[in-house]
Amino acid sequence: MTYEPVIGLEVHVQLGTKSKLFCACSTEFGLEPNLNTCPVCLGWPGSLPVLNERALQLAIKVGTALHCEISERLKFDRKNYFYPDLPKAYQISQYDQPVNKGGFLEIEFKNQKGEVVYKKIGITRAHLEEDAGKLLHEGIKDGSLVDYNRAGVPLLEIVSEPDLRSPDEAYAYLIALKAILQYLEAGDCNMEKGELRCDANVSVRKSGETKFGTKAEIKNLNSFRAVQKAIQYEIERQIDLLENHGRVVQETRLWNENKGQTFLMRSKEEAHDYRYFPEPDLVPFTISRQTVEAVRKTLPELPGERAKRFIKNYGLSDYDAFVLVQEKKLADYYERCLAQKISPKLASNWIQSELLALLNSKKISIDESPVKPADLAGLVALIENNTISGKIAKDVLPAMFETGKSAKALVQEKGLIQVTDTKLIEEAAGKVIQANPKSAADFRAGKMQALGFLVGQVMKETQGKANPKLVNEILRKKLQT
C-alpha cells in the first residue's frame, strides 16, 4: 500500500515594525525582561489598543506579494484563553475577516528524479495578531517568571492550503516564504529570535484517495530542518498506525528535536474553545483601494522575478539563480559584483562555491563578509584575464578573507601572477621531462594519464603559477617531437 502525505503549514512572522501592534513600546529584541512594556501591552485595567498603521501596511504588502485578496474591511476579534503569558486573557487577532485571503506562493524544489520543479501552493489567509509574552522556567524555584517584552509585538499568521505533499516541499515553501518576506523587508525572519515560527498540519491518505485523512498538528518546530524532519517522522508514524490496524487521532503533538520524535501535547477534546468575538475596542474600518494600490506600487522585485532575470540576463542555470535569489542579501552581493565587467557565470560560481563555504565555516553572514563585492569582482577579473589561475585564486580568496586586502594587492605581494611566458614554461617542461623519463616514455607509448602527472610536476616547478592550459600544450608539443 502506498500513501500520500498531505501537509499544510501555519507560519507566524514577526512584522518588522519599530513599535508594537497596539502601543508605542519598542519591539527591540533581547532587552532586560519587561523593559518594553506599558499599561496597554501589559493589559492593565482601563488601557485600550490603538492600531499600528505600519503593521497594517506591511500585512497588506505581504498579502499583495502572495497574490491575496485584500479585505475591504479591517476587523479584529478577541481570542479568549487563560495563560500567564497572555496579559488580557485574550489575544487580539482576526477570525472571520482576515486582512489577506486566497493567494498562492510559487515554490521550487527537486523532485524524486532530481529535476527542478515548480509548484503553486495556495495561501488560505494571512492575518494580523499580537504576540504573547514568554514564560521563563529555568533556574527558578517554586514557579515561573513572565517576560512581557514580546507581548503585543505584531505578527502575521500565514496559513497555507493543504497543498504540500512531502517534507521537501514543506522545506521549499518555507525557504520561498522567507525569501519573499525578506525582499519585502516585512520582517527579519530570524527563527532563533522567534521572528518566524511554524506549525505543521500533517495527514496521510491512501494513494488515489481524494478525501483527507485525519490530521495531527505539530508544534515546537525550531528550524526549517526540524519542520522537514518532524513531518517525515509524522508521516511514518501515521502510516505505521494505519498499516497496523490503528487509526490516526486528531491531536496536537510536540516535536522533540533531541529524540527526533513527536509526542502528544493535547487531544481534540482538550482543545480550547476560544470564544472568538469582534474586538469592541477597535472599530472596524474600510481599507481604501487607494491604500492597497499605494502599497502595491511599493512592491520591490520579488525573488521569483529576480531569478528569472538572472537566468535571462546573466545566463545562469535555474538552480544557480534560485540559490542566489533565495537570500536577498546574497543576490544583492552578487549584483554588486557585476558592477565590474566580469563573467556573471564565473562570479556566480565563485560566490556559491568558494565564498559561501568560507562564510559558512566562519559563521559569517554575507553582508558581513570581509571580502566586499568589489574585491570579489577583482578576483574574478584576475582569473578571467589569466593573471592568476583558478587554482591560485582558491588560495588568494582565503587570504583576502583574512587580511581584507584586494586580490590584486595579494597577488603582487606574493608574486602569484600567473606565468604565461612560454619560455619559462618550456624550461620547466624540459626539466620535468628529463627528470621523469619513464613518464615521458609512457605518454609516448599512448598512456594519456602520464601527461597529467607531468603537468602536475611542471606546476610544482613553477609554484603553481604557470597557466595550466599553456603547460599542457607545451608538454604535448615537446613530448611529441
Next chain:
Amino acid sequence: MNAFLRFNPEYDLSSQPGVSPLFGVPVSVKDNICIQGKETTCASKILKGHVPPYDATVIERLKSKGATIFGQCNMDEFAFGSSSETSAFGPVRNPWDLDRVPGGSSGGSAAAVSADMTLAALGSDTGGSIRQPAAFCGVVGLKPTYGRVSRFGLIAFGSSFDQIGPITKTVEDAAILMNILAGHDSKDSTSAPMPVPDYTKALRRDVRGLRIGLPEEYFIEGIDPEVEKNVRAAAEILKRLGAEVKSVKLPHTAYSVAVYYIVAVAEASSNLGRFDGVEYGLRIPEKPLREMYFETRDQGFGREAKRRILLGTFVLSSGYYEAYYLKGQKVRTLIRDDFNKAFKEVDVILTPTAPTAAFKIGEKLNDPLAMYLSDIFTIPVNLAGIPAISIPCGFTSSGLPVGLQLMAKPFDEETLFRTAYAFEQETEFYKKNPKLDGEK
C-alpha cells in the same frame, strides 16, 4: 451612606484661582476610573490594593482645568448592578431614605452629589448606570453619545456600551463638565474625531418648536403610577413651554433587556479575564496554575460578577455563539434602526428614567431578573449608542425623587441640554435637597 471608598485630602497645587476654570472644584469619580497613584478597585475584592500607573484621559482633562479629584465613589462591583449593593465594600444608601438604594451602578457618585458631599461626580453608564442612580437620588446624570468621551482609563465592563459622564446638581454644571470631558482621544480608537461645541451655549431656556416624542413602549404595565404621572406631567410642561409633543414608536424595545444581557455580558466575560492573579490585584497562591486561577477568581469576584462572567462565557461558547451573541447583535441593529426612524420625526424622546423610584435595600438583590428590569428604559440608549440625560421631574407621595429621561440623536447633546435646562429652570426641582441627619 457609604458613598465614598476613599478621599483625597490634597488639592492640586498647580490649580490657580482666576486661571483654572475648575479651581477649587471638588469632583469625585466612580471607582472604576483610573487615577495615577491612587488605589482603584471597581469596588471589587479582586482589585483591592490595585494602584494604576496612569491617569484616565478624563482625569487628565479634569486636572488640566484645575479640578480637585476629591473622592472615589462606591459602586456596584465592576458596575454590575442597579442598586450599588454588589460592592465588595458594602452597599451605598440613598440620601433621601437611608433604607433605600441610590440606584446603580454609579450609586456612590449620585448619592454624594445629591447629599452635597461633592460638587460633581463622574459615573459610567453601560445600561443606565449614570441615569438610573441620578433619577433615584434626584440629580442630573448624562450618558454621552458612545465615542463622545474617551474611555481610556475606564476599567471596562461592556466595551461597546460604556461611556463616562457627569453627575451634577444642575444641568448647567453638567454642560460645563462636558465641555471639558468631551473630545477625541488618540488613545481610544472608539472615540469620535468630532469637534466639541460649547455646551453652555445650548442652555437657552427655549424649547419652542422642539419636537418631543413619547414612545408608547415605555409606558407599560408594571410602571409605578406615580412615576408615570410625573413623567406625563413633565411632557405637559414642555408642551406648555412651546414644544410639540407627539407619540413615537420604538417597536423593538421589548427585546432590549434580553439583548443587553447577552452582548454586554459577553464583552464583560472577556474584559474580566485579565483579573487572573498573575499581574495585579488579588492572588491566592496555589499550585498548580489552574488552581491559582480558580481560587483567585472564586474568592476575588462577588456573586453578580460571577453570574455575568458565566452568562457571557456561555453565550460566546462554540455552538451557542450564533444563537445568542450573533442574534443579539442583529437585534441590536434593529433597535438602533428604531431610533434612527424615530429621530426623523422628533428631536427628543421623553421617557421615565426608571419604572420605579428608589427601592428598598435588599428588595431585589436575590432576584436578578427584577433587578435587571429596573434598567428597562435606560438600556436601549446604550444599545443604540445615543446620548440621554436624566433630570429630576418631581417626587412620589413618600418624597422620593422621580427621574425624567431625555434622549437625542448621536452627538446631539446640545438638544438634551437645551430641553433639560428649560425644564429644570421652569420647575426648580433641583432646589429641593434630601433631609440629612440632624435636619429632621
